[in-house]
Amino acid sequence: MISFLSRRLAYMAATLLLVSFASFVIIQAAPGDYAEIVAAKKAATGAIISAADVQAVRVELGLDKPWHEQYWRWLSGAVQGDFGFSWAWRRPVGEVIAERMPLTLAIAFSTLLFMYAVSIPIGIYSAVHRYSFGDHASSLIGYLGLAIPNFLLALVLMYLGQKYFGQSVGGLFSPEFANAPWSWARVKDFLAHLVIPVLVLGTAGTAYLIRSMRAAVLDELDKMYVLAAKASGLSPMQLLIRYPVRMALNPIAATLGWRLTYVISGAPIVGYVLALPDTGPLFLNALLNQDMYLAGALIFLYCLLTIIGTFVSDLLLVLLDPRIRLE
Amino acid sequence: MSLLESLAPSRFLFRRKRYRPDLASQWQLMWWKFRRHKMAMVGMALLGVFLAMTLFAETISPYPPGQRNPSYVAGPPMLPRMIDETGAVHLRPFVYGSKAVRDMVTLRMTHQADISQKWPIRFFVRGTPYRLFGIIPTDIHLFGTDEGFVHLFGTDFTGLDLFSRTVHATRASLGVALVGVTVSFILGAAIGGIAGYFGGWIDNFIMRLIEFIRSIPTLPLWLALAALMPRDWGPLATYLAITTILALLGWTWLARTVRSKLLATRHEDFVLAARLSGCSDARIIRRHLLPSFLSYLIVDASIAFPEILLAETSLSFLGLGLREPVESWGVLLFAAQSIRAIDQAPWLMIPGVFVIIAVLAFNFVGDGLRDAADPYSKS
Numbered sequence: 001m002i003s004f005l006s007r008r009l010a011y012m013a014a015t016l017l018l019v020s021f022a023s024f025v026i027i028q029a030a031p032g033d034y035a036e037i038v039a040a041k042k043a044a045t046g047a048i049i050s051a052a053d054v055q056a057v058r059v060e061l062g063l064d065k066p067w068h069e070q071y072w073r074w075l076s077g078a079v080q081g082d083f084g085f086s087w088a089w090r091r092p093v094g095e096v097i098a099e100r101m102p103l104t105l106a107i108a109f110s111t112l113l114f115m116y117a118v119s120i121p122i123g124i125y126s127a128v129h130r131y132s133f134g135d136h137a138s139s140l141i142g143y144l145g146l147a148i149p150n151f152l153l154a155l156v157l158m159y160l161g162q163k164y165f166g167q168s169v170g171g172l173f174s175p176e177f178a179n180a181p182w183s184w185a186r187v188k189d190f191l192a193h194l195v196i197p198v199l200v201l202g203t204a205g206t207a208y209l210i211r212s213m214r215a216a217v218l219d220e221l222d223k224m225y226v227l228a229a230k231a232s233g234l235s236p237m238q239l240l241i242r243y244p245v246r247m248a249l250n251p252i253a254a255t256l257g258w259r260l261t262y263v264i265s266g267a268p269i270v271g272y273v274l275a276l277p278d279t280g281p282l283f284l285n286a287l288l289n290q291d292m293y294l295a296g297a298l299i300f301l302y303c304l305l306t307i308i309g310t311f312v313s314d315l316l317l318v319l320l321d322p323r324i325r326l327e
Numbered sequence: 328m329s330l331l332e333s334l335a336p337s338r339f340l341f342r343r344k345r346y347r348p349d350l351a352s353q354w355q356l357m358w359w360k361f362r363r364h365k366m367a368m369v370g371m372a373l374l375g376v377f378l379a380m381t382l383f384a385e386t387i388s389p390y391p392p393g394q395r396n397p398s399y400v401a402g403p404p405m406l407p408r409m410i411d412e413t414g415a416v417h418l419r420p421f422v423y424g425s426k427a428v429r430d431m432v433t434l435r436m437t438h439q440a441d442i443s444q445k446w447p448i449r450f451f452v453r454g455t456p457y458r459l460f461g462i463i464p465t466d467i468h469l470f471g472t473d474e475g476f477v478h479l480f481g482t483d484f485t486g487l488d489l490f491s492r493t494v495h496a497t498r499a500s501l502g503v504a505l506v507g508v509t510v511s512f513i514l515g516a517a518i519g520g521i522a523g524y525f526g527g528w529i530d531n532f533i534m535r536l537i538e539f540i541r542s543i544p545t546l547p548l549w550l551a552l553a554a555l556m557p558r559d560w561g562p563l564a565t566y567l568a569i570t571t572i573l574a575l576l577g578w579t580w581l582a583r584t585v586r587s588k589l590l591a592t593r594h595e596d597f598v599l600a601a602r603l604s605g606c607s608d609a610r611i612i613r614r615h616l617l618p619s620f621l622s623y624l625i626v627d628a629s630i631a632f633p634e635i636l637l638a639e640t641s642l643s644f645l646g647l648g649l650r651e652p653v654e655s656w657g658v659l660l661f662a663a664q665s666i667r668a669i670d671q672a673p674w675l676m677i678p679g680v681f682v683i684i685a686v687l688a689f690n691f692v693g694d695g696l697r698d699a700a701d702p703y704s705k706s
Contacts, residue, residue, distance in 0.1 A: 015539055022543075026551045147686035149637050151644055152660070152679040159669050159676075257542065265544035269641055273664075283547065284645060287554035295551055303543045310542050 004318065012311055019303040020078065024071050027084075027296035083297035088289050093297045096282065101301070103278035104267060108305070110194055111201045111263050112256075119206045120252070123213025124245060127221065138210060145207035150266045154200045154273040161196065173277075200270050205259050209252065216248035254317045257310030264302050357622060360699040367695020373688035380497040385457040388491030389471045392654060394455070395486040396476055399425060402438040404481040404489075404674050412442050421447045422477050435671070446475035481674040483662055492659055493678050499655035500636060501685070503570050507635040510574035512628050515581025520612050522582065523589025530586070537579045549575070549638070553647040562653045569648050573638050577631035584627050588620035622699070629693035633686040640682050656682050 039054045065073075077083065083093035126135040174189050220226065221244050229239050271280015279298055286294040361367060380387060390396075407420040424444025427436050452471040458464050471477065480489035522533040549572050556568050592598065593616065601615050642648030643657025644664065651658060656678040662668060663675040 015542065018539060019543060022548070026548075026555070029555050143687060143690060144683070146690065147633070147683045149640055149644075149679065149682060151641060152676065152682070155663060155669055155676060155679075158666055159673055162666060162670060261542060261544050265546040268547055268550070269645065272645070284550070287550055287647065290554065295554070299547055299551060302547050306542060306544055 001318070008311060008314055012307055015307050016304065019307070020075055020300055021071070023296040023300040023303075024074055026299060027074070027292045028067070028070075030290050030292040078297070078300065083300075084293035086286070086291055086294040088286065088291040088294070093294050096294065097279065097297060097301065100277060100279045100282055103276065104271070104280070105305075107194065107197050107201065107271075107276070107278060108260065108263050108267060111198045111205070112260060114198050114202045115205045115209055115259060115263075116252075118202075119209035120213055120249075123210045124217055124240070124248075126210065126214040127217035128240065130218065135214075142207035142210050145203040148203070150200055150204070151269050151273045153203060154196070154270050157196050157200065158274065197270055197274055197276060200274070201263055201266055204266075205262055209259070212255070213248060213252055216251050217244050220244035220247045250317065250321050253320055254313060256313035256316065257306065260309035260313075261306040264306050357699040361695050364695035364698055366691040367698075370688040370691030370695065373684060374692065377497055377501060377685060377688070380494050381501060382460070383469075384495045384498060386459065386465075386467065387469050388488070388494045389454065389468050389477060390488045390491045391455050391457070392487065392492045392495045394488065394491075396478070396482060396488065397486055398427075399438060399476060399478060399482050400436075400486040401484050401672050402478060402482045403672075404677075405440075405478050407448055407477075407479070411445065417447075419447045419449075421445045422472070422475075424475055444475070446472045446477065448472055448477060480677045481672070483672065483675060484668075489659070489674065489677060492654055493656070493681060496654040496656050496659055496678060497681070499566075499649060499653050500639065500657070500682070503566070503573065503639050503649070503655065504632055504636040506570045507573040507639070508577060508628050508632050510571065511577035511631055511635075512581060512624065514574065515578040515627075516585050516617070516624065518578065519582030519585025520589060520617075523586035524593060524608065524612055524616075526590070533582070534586070537582060540579055546638070546641070549573070550642070550645070550647055553642055562650070565650060566653055569639065569642065573635045573642075577635055580631065581624060581627045584623055585620070588623060589616060592616055592619055622696075626693060626696045629689060629696050632693075633689040636682065636685060636689070640679075 039049045039057065043049045074084065081094045083097070085091075086093045086096055089096050122138050126138050129135055173186070173193060223244075226239070226244055229243055230236075234242070267278070268280040268283045270276075271278045272284045275281060279301075283295060283298045286292070286298065385391075396402075402425060405422040405425070407422055409417050409420050411417060411421075422445075423440040423442050424446055425438045426441040428439050429435070430437050448470055449472065450470050451467050452473070453466045454468040454471050456464060456466040478488050478490065480493060482488055483492075518533060522530040552572050553569065556565065560568070589612075598611060598615060601611050606615070639648055639655065640657035640660065643650075643655055644660045646661055646664075649655050649658050659678040660676070663672075663679075669676060
């Protein structure tokens with residue numbers, strides 16, 4: 001167990017290093033360096049900027065150093081939560097992200113919870129009642145869920161919400177709660193607004209999970225041990241929950257990391273379309289404005305989240321399936 | 328024999344040509360199995376329609392995609408009818424004329440059907456001249472009207488016909504996906520082939536790399552790459568760059584399949600025989616190993632296709648992918664980005680329906696191919 005853990009941790013660290021390097025490359029790949037952007041901003045206000053001033057800014061920020069020193073500087077800053085300065089926001093990147101990250105996390109984890117809570121029972125039902133009306137209906141919805149682009153679903157739900165419920169579905173709070181302190185009413189309002197982002201983000205993943213859950217349970221149902229348990233007189237419900245479902249949960253748990261990756265992948269676009277006050281619009285606007293310190297930091301954090309998610313799902317699998325521990 | 332008999336699609340399908348599974352080639356068996364999958368056949372038919380739309384876009388659309396209709400700006404879809412307001416049936420379909428009305432609440436000009444006017448729809452009418460397949464000069468359009476105009480999907484805020492634009496956009500949308508799949512197919516086959524054939528540390532390294540790529544949220548990464556593309560690049564350069572970026576999305580699954588199939592087959596006798604006859608590594612991979620599992624690769628490609636199509640649509644929708652004057656479904660959806668736009672003109676979301684249908688069609692075909700890829704399995 002300890003060797004397994006240390007191996008996974010080492011792998012995680014290596015992945016993180018690679019990811020941080022990729023983020024750094026993206027920051028560097030933007031046309032023009034940061035000093036020129038600062039100079040252009042100052043020049044726009046009417047100040048006279050000479051080449052020497054630009055060079056001074058460059059030296060101050062360490063932009064004249066070779067790339068590996070710059071990378072080290074960025075990485076050691078990032079570890080301490082200092083991701084550089086966002087010129088679009090005129091504030092440190094870390095501060096801007098810290099305000100919005102909790103909402104992204106809330107949405108991502110609610111979506112995961114929703115996906116598993118919905119897909120596991122439906123998957124079991126579809127497997128047990130194979131080719132029934134419910135099975136066909138769920139697979140039809142599944143197909144549709146996989147085919148509808150997230151942003152389109154968000155647009156349609158927003159349109160319907162506006163038209164038939166007259167509620168502003170964009171954002172995560174009603175206007176009267178936007179700046180209010182946390183209270184019971186605000187929590188309820190927040191949860192009501194969470195429904196649409198969670199539905200939009202979770203549909204495709206749910207469809208996928210239903211399919212794999214159904215297939216996994218079907219695989220188990222035909223096995224001899226199920227027959228043996230049935231023969232020994234276990235009630236159908238008990239039999240189902242105790243044996244095939246428990247076995248079928250393993251592959252589902254194993255892909256938790258992938259599902260999280262998927263959710264994090266889709267979150268920025270959905271956040272942007274629904275105008276949520278999370279990191280989604282922040283990320284896309286940073287990209288559109290080429291505010292690369294902010295964009296790079298967000299990519300790094302998104303990757304960090306999924307790497308942790310993968311680690312957790314590995315751990316879960318080891319706990320669920322003792323066979324893996326022995327390997 | 329009973330297993331082979333169970334492969335028969337149906338008893339009467341092969342009345343003329345005798346059904347002889349014992350003589351049929353591998354591909355013949357696959358085709359028979361594929362035909363039994365009804366949804367896959369539906370998917371194939373839909374893909375056929377899309378293919379026709381890309382080939383005959385100019386003929387199918389009543390107007391050129393860039394032609395504005397100043398008297399019908401932001402007009403709603405016009406429904407072709409065969410029954411008029413009195414209940415009389417017309418053999419020739421028609422659309423009602425339109426009149427501009429000012430909405431007294433929002434003070435915006437809106438268009439309403441004017442039932443005093445009927446514009447009959449005619450087929451194979453003469454309209455704006457164009458070149459079919461870029462060669463044959465003609466001016467025949469599939470349908471149109473003699474008087475007035477017909478906008479099946481309505482018009483956008485500049486008066487462009489949404490139906491014509493959607494039909495034309497099929498070209499770029501499916502074209503990008505096709506090129507993207509081809510590139511990722513080649514990448515996946517090459518990289519997976521190297522990993523599976525050589526094994527050892529090369530295999531280990533490539534597998535770790537794939538695991539790494541799969542474990543990071545790729546869409547934000549590709550969004551960033553697309554955003555870094557210089558804005559002043561021409562449409563063709565943007566098109567190529569976006570296709571390349573999208574191709575990077577799909578190759579990992581293919582590479583994994585190639586690798587696992589290679590590992591399974593590389594110790595087979597026919598490979599040993601080829602090696603003993605002095606074949607080079609490249610030739611063994613190309614001529615002996617690849618054909619033995621090509622069908623599985625095609626399945627993976629058909630799964631990668633909708634993934635790439637959706638990614639292109641998302642990128643273009645955000646304004647980070649293709650841009651005008653190139654038209655794809657995603658580019659058309661870019662106009663439907665704000666809640667205000669879709670509130671005033673919900674029909675701008677129609678190109679999205681085409682995306683959904685295309686993705687469904689590919690998923691169905693992919694399912695059918697997966698079943699057919701192994702024609703000897705029973706299920």
